Amino acid sequence: MELGDLKIMSASVRKDILKMLELAGSGHPGGSLSSVELVVDLYFNHMRFDPKNTKDKNRDYFILSKGHVCPVLYSVLAQLECINGDELCTLRQAGSRLQGHPAADKGLPGVEVSTGSLGYGLSIGVGVAKAMKTLKQKNRVYVLMGDGEQQEGTIWEAAMAASHFKLDNLCAIVDCNGLQIDGNVSDVLNIEPIADKYKAFGWNVISLDGHDLAQIDKAYSDAKLKKDKPTVLIAKTVKGKGVSFMENIADWHGKAPSKEQMLQAISEIDASIK
Amino acid sequence: MVKVYGNKATRFGFGEALVELGKKDEKIFVLGADTVSSVAINGFQKSFPERFANVGIAESNMLGMASGLALAGFVPFVATYGVFASGRPWEQIRTTICYSNLNVKIGGSHSGLMVGPDGATHQALEEIAIMRCLPKMTLLSPCDAIETKKATMAAAYFNGPVYIRYGRENIPVITEETAPFEIGKAQIMKEGQDVCIMATGTMVYESLMSAEILEKEGINAKVINIHTIKPIDEKAIIDAAKECGAIVTAEEHQIFGGFGSAVAEVVVKNMPVPMEFIGMKDSFGESGKPSELMAKFGLKDVNIVNAVKKVLSRKS
Numbered sequence: 001m002e003l004g005d006l007k008i009m010s011a012s013v014r015k016d017i018l019k020m021l022e023l024a025g026s027g028h029p030g031g032s033l034s035s036v037e038l039v040v041d042l043y044f045n046h047m048r049f050d051p052k053n054t055k056d057k058n059r060d061y062f063i064l065s066k067g068h069v070c071p072v073l074y075s076v077l078a079q080l081e082c083i084n085g086d087e088l089c090t091l092r093q094a095g096s097r098l099q100g101h102p103a104a105d106k107g108l109p110g111v112e113v114s115t116g117s118l119g120y121g122l123s124i125g126v127g128v129a130k131a132m133k134t135l136k137q138k139n140r141v142y143v144l145m146g147d148g149e150q151q152e153g154t155i156w157e158a159a160m161a162a163s164h165f166k167l168d169n170l171c172a173i174v175d176c177n178g179l180q181i182d183g184n185v186s187d188v189l190n191i192e193p194i195a196d197k198y199k200a201f202g203w204n205v206i207s208l209d210g211h212d213l214a215q216i217d218k219a220y221s222d223a224k225l226k227k228d229k230p231t232v233l234i235a236k237t238v239k240g241k242g243v244s245f246m247e248n249i250a251d252w253h254g255k256a257p258s259k260e261q262m263l264q265a266i267s268e269i270d271a272s273i274k
Numbered sequence: 275m276v277k278v279y280g281n282k283a284t285r286f287g288f289g290e291a292l293v294e295l296g297k298k299d300e301k302i303f304v305l306g307a308d309t310v311s312s313v314a315i316n317g318f319q320k321s322f323p324e325r326f327a328n329v330g331i332a333e334s335n336m337l338g339m340a341s342g343l344a345l346a347g348f349v350p351f352v353a354t355y356g357v358f359a360s361g362r363p364w365e366q367i368r369t370t371i372c373y374s375n376l377n378v379k380i381g382g383s384h385s386g387l388m389v390g391p392d393g394a395t396h397q398a399l400e401e402i403a404i405m406r407c408l409p410k411m412t413l414l415s416p417c418d419a420i421e422t423k424k425a426t427m428a429a430a431y432f433n434g435p436v437y438i439r440y441g442r443e444n445i446p447v448i449t450e451e452t453a454p455f456e457i458g459k460a461q462i463m464k465e466g467q468d469v470c471i472m473a474t475g476t477m478v479y480e481s482l483m484s485a486e487i488l489e490k491e492g493i494n495a496k497v498i499n500i501h502t503i504k505p506i507d508e509k510a511i512i513d514a515a516k517e518c519g520a521i522v523t524a525e526e527h528q529i530f531g532g533f534g535s536a537v538a539e540v541v542v543k544n545m546p547v548p549m550e551f552i553g554m555k556d557s558f559g560e561s562g563k564p565s566e567l568m569a570k571f572g573l574k575d576v577n578i579v580n581a582v583k584k585v586l587s588r589k590s
Binding site for chain 1: 303324325327329330332334335337338339340341342343344345346347348350365366369370373374375376
């Protein structure tokens with residue numbers, strides 16, 4: 001997909017997220033909006049993923065470690081016609097396959113594993129990547145994490161293992177929007193210098209603007225060429241990106257917009273692509 | 275006399291099964307966490323190095339990696355000391371493995387007081403409680419090395435998460451190679467009508483010994499080996515409650531939330547009869563020789579005998 005189309009797709013996904021959350025009356029807009037370009041470019045330009053055959057054995061794996069931003073995944077799956085767009089309206093409702101955090105037991109195609117308890121996704125990705133190396137298969141594994149999530153110790157157990165096992169088929173993405181529930185990541189428990197930490201753990205590190213589609217696209221391409229080392233994208237993003245009253249405000253981590261707010265947000269997003 | 279066919283640690287039954295499985299099935303993958311030879315998975319490591327990974331002292335990551343291996347189609351077995359196999363990565367087991375119903379097998383070695391001199395930190399006495407409460411989990415607690423081997427083989431061909439509780443010390447082998455093993459099906463070790471002793475793991479042998487003592491005193495005890503704690507064999511428990519009218523449970527584990535509690539849940543709902551519980555009484559273990567500790571904490575045959583007498587005094 002061309003960059004212009006990716007931009008339009010990103011806007012559509014943002015609108016889906018806001019509509020879904022408004023309907024649900026709860027959920028996590030801030031981190032969903034900050035990771036849109038990272039997920040859109042991955043699914044539309046890089047991942048081997050057949051929306052009609054999500055269990056294909058040659059597929060690339062996407063593990064949403066920051067499970068609370070699942071609206072971005074659900075929207076992309078709908079845009080790919082992997083699921084019906086109407087189903088997005090059921091987010092967080094009883095009986096829905098679109099649980100508040102991704103649930104593997106609900107049978108939603110494209111959800112590989114249940115996630116939502118932070119710090120677990122990278123280990124899962126390491127396991128899949130190790131499996132593919134053992135099988136001598138070409139499948140790649142992508143794990144999307146948050147920056148606050150880097151505070152979890154398990155991440156660093158997994159980071160150590162990924163470089164130890166030379167998992168160059170693994171690409172981690174850290175969505176660094178700088179905010180977590182209790183405020184600035186730097187105030188709650190500073191994770192910086194995060195790029196240096198991953199370098200010290202033996203990773204190939206690519207720092208980039210997580211909303212710049214050209215940079216993102218190049219980073220995913222570069223990651224595929226790197227041999228013997230896992231790659232991590234340290235993506236600087238804006239929490240609540242694209243919605244003026246949500247941007248960089250921690251309070252929008254886990255709060256749904258009202259109908260009025262949703263409509264205003266959508267008109268802002270529409271204006272941004274004109 | 276209780277028939278004893280040898281003396282062997284259950285961990286070797288686990289390890290031998292893995293080697294056999296490895297030969298038969300390329301899907302078997304084993305993960306260790308720096309305790310590879312002490313939990314007896316070194317045989318597999320040697321035979322199938324390409325399907326083995328030592329992940330270091332990082333159990334949470336080990337269970338996460340096992341999840342990934344299962345997602346990719348392997349049948350991963352992880353093994354380390356029970357405390358670190360069940361407690362440290364409990365939430366990975368809950369949220370990643372059980373909630374996603376992943377085909378991960380967890381070997382929890384070094385269970386119980388019999389770990390001995392290492393003391394309470396390494397004596398796993400809580401795994402039954404914290405594993406059996408998890409939806410989708412199957413929990414096996416075999417009574418000797420032969421049964422552990424069978425349990426491990428059965429776990430490999432059972433779809434879904436399985437925890438296998440086994441130990442380090444040599445213990446009597448009391449089952450035969452030819453004895454059938456089916457997940458969820460209890461095994462009657464001795465018939466009797468006066469009282470039923472239901473035991474799991476190492477306590478099956480102690481229960482058989484206690485039944486011998488009771489026999490001399492004119493009490494005819496039935497002994498059941500419940501190697502599958504979840505799903506538990508409700509029919510065997512209800513039938514025994516009806517037949518014997520009194521039950522003593524025995525486990526090398528905390529009484530609170532443990533095997534006896536699992537039996538009691540079935541008994542009180544279906545066929546209430548008086549019960550007594552042999553197990554750890556809300557305390558940690560300590561350093562010492564295995565047999566010394568089993569006596570000190572009341573997990574010997576004589577303790578079961580006393581519990582039987584107590585429960586019989588309440589039998590109507």
